[in-house]
Amino acid sequence: MKALRTPPERFDELVDYPFAPNYLEVDDTEGGALRVHYLDEGPPDAAPVLVMHGEPSWSYLYRHMIPRFTAAGHRVIAPDLIGFGKSDKPTEREDYTYERHVAWMGSVLRQLDLRNITLVCQDWGGLIGLRLWAEMPDRFARIVIANTALPTGDHPMSEAFRAWRAFSQDVPVFPAGKIVYGGTVNKLTEAEIAAYDAPYPDEDYKAGARQFPTLVPDTPDAPSTTENRAAWEVLKTLDTPVLTVFGAEDKVMAGVEKVFQKLCPGAAGQAHVVLPNAGHFLQEDVGDALADRTNAFIAATS
Template identity: 70%
Template sequence: MQFLRTPDDRFDTLVDYPFDPNYVEVDDTDGGALRVHYLDEGPKEAAPVLLMHGEPTWSYLYRHMIPPLVAASHRVIAPDLVGFGKSDKPAARSDYTYQRHVDWMSDVVGQLDLKEVTLFAQDWGGLIGLRLVAAMPTRFARLVIGNTALPTGDQPMGPEFAAWREYSQTAEPFDAGRIVFGGTTSKISPDEIAAYNAPYPDASYQAGARQFPMLVPDSPDDPAAAPNRAAWQVLRGLDLPVLTAFGADDKIMAGVEKVFQKLMPGAAGQDHVVLPGAAHFLQEDVGPELARRINAFIAVT
């Protein structure tokens, strides 16, 4: 598999990102290997909080949440999905499949031997992360779900998602930083916009960012539809504690939290929240408050 690797100097002047890089190699499923970047902060002996980002962000999204989580004595793992951040970026859009991303992140979790994991998953972090939980439920202790879904293609995704998908395929240039800006309520600064664009020196690095919206199952016969249905069968039988924390201003994901609250047994009786002043990228809008709620959830479950 041909891939690109973003030069390190693209990340030299990031704002509020003082974290050391860590890397692991995963099987690219095509006879080679890909380097995956992850953050690993806090005491290594502590049970990990796994923070999974989505489209078109990377672990920079969690820079305001990591310090309060570490201050509460948690180990924090924040990987960059393949194709994003400091991770390698396969060059062809056809290299990106939903199943490969599940396999790659499963490999990361296995190599790091993460156990008693608290998962926080947003956007594609949920589409991938919830598949990890279904595949290896004994590694997870609790779930915090924010502004994400696990679609099976049996229900329409809605006009807002259709508009986003169309934009993602036609926008020139594909400006990740401006997309994050548009998906926040508080709005990010020019330096933060630049940080979200740092992984992409030019459009050739954006195959994953362009392809991800096309991988969301939107019909019952989508290649990912059956695996997601199977994942739901597992998730509906788990008693792991589940907390939903969605942004009140996220139009695409509005109301999806009720699906998790209804279908996942461990969601019963939890202190679910829809956070005011938070849009799709709620980590940017209310990161410290979200971290506080995760800390409190861990403390009581």
């Protein structure tokens, strides 16, 4: 599998990202290997908070939340998905599949031997992270679900999602930083926009960012619908504590939190919330509140 690696100097001037890089390799499923970047902050012997980003962001999304987790005594693992951030970027769009992403991140969890995990997942971080929870539930202690879903294609996608997907495929230059900017309420500085653009020197690096919107299962016979339905059958049996924290201004994910509250046994009685003044990338808009609510959730369910 042919892949690109973003030159390290692209990340030299990042604002508010003082974290040391860590790397491991995963099987590319074609006889080679891909390098995955991840952050590993806080006490190494503490139970991990696994924070998973989505499209088209990377671990930079959690830069303001990580210090709040480590200050509370938690270890934080923040991987960059393949195709994003400082991780390797396969050049062909067909190299990116939902199932490969689940396998790649599953390999990360196993190689790091993460246990007693608190998962914080948003956007594609949820589509992948929730599958990992279903695949290896004994590794997870609790789940924080933020502006994400686990779609099976059995229900029509929202008009907002269809508009986003059409834009992502038609726009001549995929504007990663501006996309994150557009998914926030409080908006980003020019330096922050540049940080979201940093992983992509040119369009050749954006195959994954382009492909992700097309991988969301949107019809009953779409790829990965069978796997997601099977995952739901597992999740509906688990009593792992589940907290939903959604953004009130996220039009794509509006109302999806109710699905998790209804179907996940561990969601009963939890302090679910829809936060005002928070868009799709609520880590940018209300990251402090999301981190604090997660810390409180950990304390209440430990």
